[in-house]
Amino acid sequence: MDIVISRETLHRALQTVQGVVESRSSAMPVLQHVLLVTEGDTQVRMLATNLDIGLKGVFEAEIKKGGSVTLNARKLFDIVRELPDADVHLVEENGQWVRMTCERSNFRFPGLPPSDFPSVPEPGGTPQKISAKVFGDMIRKTMFAISQDETRYTYNGVFMESEGDVLRLVATDGHRLAMIERPNAGAEFKEGVIIHKKALGELVKLLSETGEDVEIYLDENHVIFTLGTIELSARLIDGDFPKYRQVIPEDNKCRIITDRDNLLRALRRVSLLSNETKMVKFVFTPGQLILTTNGSDAGEAEEILESDYSGEELTIGFNARYCLDVLGILEDQSICFELKDSLSPGIFKPKEGEGYIYVIMPMRV
Numbered sequence: 160m161d162i163v164i165s166r167e168t169l170h171r172a173l174q175t176v177q178g179v180v181e182s183r184s185s186a187m188p189v190l191q192h193v194l195l196v197t198e199g200d201t202q203v204r205m206l207a208t209n210l211d212i213g214l215k216g217v218f219e220a221e222i223k224k225g226g227s228v229t230l231n232a233r234k235l236f237d238i239v240r241e242l243p244d245a246d247v248h249l250v251e252e253n254g255q256w257v258r259m260t261c262e263r264s265n266f267r268f269p270g271l272p273p274s275d276f277p278s279v280p281e282p283g284g285t286p287q288k289i290s291a292k293v294f295g296d297m298i299r300k301t302m303f304a305i306s307q308d309e310t311r312y313t314y315n316g317v318f319m320e321s322e323g324d325v326l327r328l329v330a331t332d333g334h335r336l337a338m339i340e341r342p343n344a345g346a347e348f349k350e351g352v353i354i355h356k357k358a359l360g361e362l363v364k365l366l367s368e369t370g371e372d373v374e375i376y377l378d379e380n381h382v383i384f385t386l387g388t389i390e391l392s393a394r395l396i397d398g399d400f401p402k403y404r405q406v407i408p409e410d411n412k413c414r415i416i417t418d419r420d421n422l423l424r425a426l427r428r429v430s431l432l433s434n435e436t437k438m439v440k441f442v443f444t445p446g447q448l449i450l451t452t453n454g455s456d457a458g459e460a461e462e463i464l465e466s467d468y469s470g471e472e473l474t475i476g477f478n479a480r481y482c483l484d485v486l487g488i489l490e491d492q493s494i495c496f497e498l499k500d501s502l503s504p505g506i507f508k509p510k511e512g513e514g515y516i517y518v519i520m521p522m523r524v
Contacts, residue, residue, distance in 0.1 A: 160195070160226030160251040162203055164218065166242050166261060172218050173236040175389065176207035178361045179214040180232040187277075192229040194276040195249075197222045206279055207232060212358050213279035213392040227273040228257050235259075238266060280381045280392040286374035287347060289326065291386065294373055295366035297328045297339045298359050300515060303484050305356045306332035313398040317359055320351035329403050335481045336403060340514040353400055354382060358393030365389055407518055408504050411497035413473060416510055417448055417466040419494045423486040425450055425462035430479035432460040438522045439479040443468045443498075452479075475501045476522035482507070485517045 173193070181190035187210075194206040203220040206213070228251050239247065242261045250258045255270040298317065306314035311333070318329045326343040329336065362384055366373065369386050376383040383392045429439055434455040442449040448466040453459040475498065486494070491509035498505050501524070507517040 160197060160228050160249065160257075161224035162195075162197060162220045162222050162249050163246050164203065164220040164249070166239060166244055166247050168218050168220070169247050170236075170239050170242075172205050172216055173232065173239055175216055175365075176205060176214050176232060177236060178364070179207045179209060179212050181209040182233070189229060189271050189275045189277070191231055191233070192271055192276070193232045193235070194227060194229050194273055196227040196273075197225040206276070208277055208279050210277060211355065211394045212361060213390075214361070215279055215390040215392075217388040226251055228255070229271045229273055229276055230257060230268050235268065279390075280378070280383055282374075282376040282383045282385060282390065283378065284376060286376050286385065288372045288374055289343075291366045291369050291371055291373045293341055295363055297326075297341060298363055298366070300339050300488050301328045301330040301337040302356060302359050302363075303488065304330040304332060304335050304337040304517075308332070312396060313353060313400055316353040316355045316396045318351055318353050318400040318403070319348055321348045329400070331401060331403060331406075333401075334478070334520050336406060336518040337485070338403065338407075338516050338518075348377070351400065352377065352382060353396035353398065354393060355396055358382075358391070362391055362393075365391060406504065407516065408497075408499055408506065411499045411506065413443070413468070413470055413496070413498040415443060415448065415466050415468045415496040415498070416493055417464055417496070419486055419489060419492055421464055422448070422494060423483065425464055426479055426482055426486070429460040429462050430483070432457045433479055436522065437479045438476045438524075439482070440474055440476050440524055441496075443470070443473045443475075443496075445469050473498065473501055474524055475505060476524040477505065477519055478522060481519050485519075489515075 190209055196204045198204050200222045202217050204217050206215045245262050248260045252258055257268045257270055259266045301317050314332055320327050321343050324343050325340045327340045329338045365386050374385040381392050381394055429450045429452050432455050433452045440451045448464045450462040485507050491512050493510035495508050495510045504518050504520050
């Protein structure tokens with residue numbers, strides 16, 4: 160292989176795959192490498208995988224001699240990042256070594272046999288399409304609620320399904336649940352699939368860099384997202400997602416509107432003096448929402464906010480971090496609480512925006 164590629168293009172390509180490359184020592188050293196394969200006279204394809212997630216991208220290059228090589232992704236990225244803004248020349252030498260030159264810089268890297276590099280799933284069938292901006296927003300407003308407990312594997316991803324003209328994403332860790340629905344322009348996932356949080360983290364990065372539609376391909380074990388010349392594949396989580404509809408409370412008799420920014424800042428201040436459980440008491444009284452915390456060696460705190468509540472006094476405890484998480488990702492200025500009583504789950508949602516709810520379990524006061 161003998162290619163010339165701009166330093167900017169090579170840096171961008173290597174930066175794209177860093178989150179997919181296996182960073183830990185493993186039984187397969189090739190997983191710490193990227194595979195470069197020439198395509199025609201003007202393109203090079205770069206692949207990276209950790210067996211659960213795969214990423215493939217096609218980039219412009221001048222191909223003097225076709226071929227394929229594997230190189231250590233992290234070391235190559237660290238060096239390319241420091242190179243001058245000029246063309247980079249990569250030449251394969253005997254024994255799977257590769258020489259890289261850029262102006263007066265000269266490096267030699269040992270590679271591994273390209274035949275050892277694992278295969279990456281290929282898209283097949285008819286793709287489902289959705290706006291990258293819409294899909295990115297849906298992921299951002301749900302994935303923060305994914306469980307961090309790796310033993311509860313069906314909670315370690317976002318559930319994606321379609322129902323009629325609605326596309327739905329749901330995430331839960333057993334203590335809270337985030338669900339978002341958006342108009343569906345043809346994507347069909349009637350059975351529903353669970354996409355792992357690590358794959359979603361990489362996907363969000365890619366979605367933020369494009370304004371085009373993302374194409375989604377599904378097979379029995381994988382989902383593949385195509386964004387222009389970039390393909391991200393991910394192994395689906397095998398198992399049944401929790402029956403999420405059963406935990407969404409209905410017949411909530413209390414509906415309270417308050418200002419998001421004021422609540423966010425007040426909750427941050429009060430939570431500084433909460434105990435190890437992070438519980439903050441929400442006391443709803445006519446015209447007011449009172450946030451209090453006590454039982455901490457650090458002291459006690461109280462904040463009083465305006466609200467439109469007009470019912471009987473109601474006190475409920477919530478984990479402050481769970482509340483701050485959702486307040487931090489919502490853009491609407493007016494936030495709506497829906498409550499049944501002090502022992503039932505509460506719902507946070509935008510006052511005007513339809514299609515998003517956040518359910519949070521109460522804590523014993």
